[in-house]
Amino acid sequence: MQYHQSWFLGIVAALLLFFIVFMPMLGVRVRELLGPQVATSNNSEQLAAENESLKAQLAELTDVEKEMPTSTPNAVRAMVYSEYPFNFKNEMTLNAGITDNVAAKDVVMFQENLVGIIESSAAHRSVAQTIFDPNFKLHVRIGSSGYDALLVGGAYPMVESIAKNAAVSAGDIVYSADANVPYAMSLGEIANVSLAADNLFQEASLSFPYDMGMIQTVEIVKNAQ
Amino acid sequence: MKHISAIIIFLLAVMLQLWFAPAGMRGDFVLTALIVFAFLFEFWxxxxxxxxxxxxxxxSFYSVVAMIFFVGLPFVVYFLRKRFPMNPWLGSAVGIAGSIVVFYIATAPFSAFQNAGLVLIDVLACIxxxxxxxxxxxG
Structure with a gap:
């Protein structure tokens, strides 16, 4: 009996080995069946991202129409390497590097939202610091009025140093206004506004139209700085 | 009956692992289930x-190191418990903690040390x- 059971299990193991080597997509199907649906190109997440991008463009047009870039820099499409078993959001490894003309300080975009900045670049891969890194800091502007603020990264990125009298409210778009990255790139939307602990400024939490852990492909925009 | 329970638990572990990921945590529930199975099942x-x-x-889409350790750790635990019989409750807790820490250090040592807090949460959740x-x- 034990002998037959071992044979049976051995055959099952051999079958699984066959699937692993020749039909790995079978595992993907099982994952799809058991796991959450991965974002597709026409779902609400993308619509929300596009909406935020449009809001950023609108804010930019309203505030500094003349400064709007007239041409889009060439972007490099890159895949995000999985870092199983990790799901740390502070950095992402991309499959494009120096040979693809990717260099430090280039901007990483996902569905027209700035998600990070290239930190280091090797021949065929690069590492980007994301806005979820506690060391990430970027000068930004908020909404159509263009209030100045500082985006401070972290597990929950915050927009800090907003003038106390600035009429910032939930839903306002936050876009880049830092000398080190292209102007007016959407970063997210204001979620909650509150008075900072020092009582001198306001601060706000952000909401994002994407889930960092689910990003599989990004665009790297050459930083012309 | 034991095998059916194991299959259900295994599927539950896969689901937990997949569903926790978008929430910002990738628990090693499948590896954990395999470590526990190492105390309950035979080699095949x-x-x-x-x-x-x-x-x-x-x-197979991940690094070779991740593959080797994912496959190897349950068998290391299996052979250790064969060589040194131990209480499964204590043994599995130690095995899970050790395996996950070794897995993290082997696959991404820099990130593991940088995010030691997250690793610890993962270890505790998996235990x-x-x-x-x-x-x-x-039961």
């Missing part, structure tokens, strides 16, 4: 579950899950 039964985990998690699995299997 364990092999089937390890290969099933390998297939479902698509480990709790592992003890529940053992409870479910032995």
């Amino acid at each position: 039964e364990l092999s089937v579950f390890v290969l099933l985990g390998f297939l479902v998690l698509n480990l 709790v899950f592992g003890e529940l699995v053992l409870c479910g299997m032995e």
Whole structure:
């Protein structure tokens, strides 16, 4: 009996080995069946991202129409390497590097939202610091009025140093206004506004139209700085 | 009955692992289940579950180191418990903690040290899950 059971299990193991080597997509199907649906190109997440991008463009047009870039820099499409078993959001490894003309300080975009900045670049891969890194800091502007603020990264990125009298409210778009990255790139939307602990400024939490852990492909925009 | 329970628990571990990921945490629930199975099953039964985990998690798309350690750790625990018989409750907790720490250090040492807090949370969550699995299997 034990002998037959071992044979049976051995055959099952051999079958699984066959699937692993020749039909790995079978595992993907099982994952799809058991796991959450991965974002597709026409779902609400993308619509929300596009909406935020449009809001950023609108804010930019309203505030500094003349400064709007007239041409889009060439972007490099890159895949995000999985870092199983990790799901740390502070950095992402991309499959494009120096040979693809990717260099430090280039901007990483996902569905027209700035998600990070290239930190280091090797021949065929690069590492980007994301806005979820506690060391990430970027000068930004908020909404159509263009209030100045500082985006401070972290597990929950915050927009800090907003003038106390600035009429910032939930839903306002936050876009880049830092000398080190292209102007007016959407970063997210204001979620909650509150008075900072020092009582001198306001601060706000952000909401994002994407889930960092689910990003599989990004665009790297050459930083012309 | 033992095998059916194990299959259900295994699928539950896969689901937990997949559903926790978008929430910002990738618990190693499948590896945890395999470590517990190392205390309950014999070599060929364990092999089937390890290969099933390998297939479902698509480990062939990950680094060779991740593959080797994912497959190797349950068998290391299996041979250790054969060589040094131990209480499964204590053994599985130690095995889970050790395996996950070794797995993290082997696959991404820099990130593991940089995010030691997250690793610790993962270890604790997996120990709790592992003890529940053992409870479910032995109960």
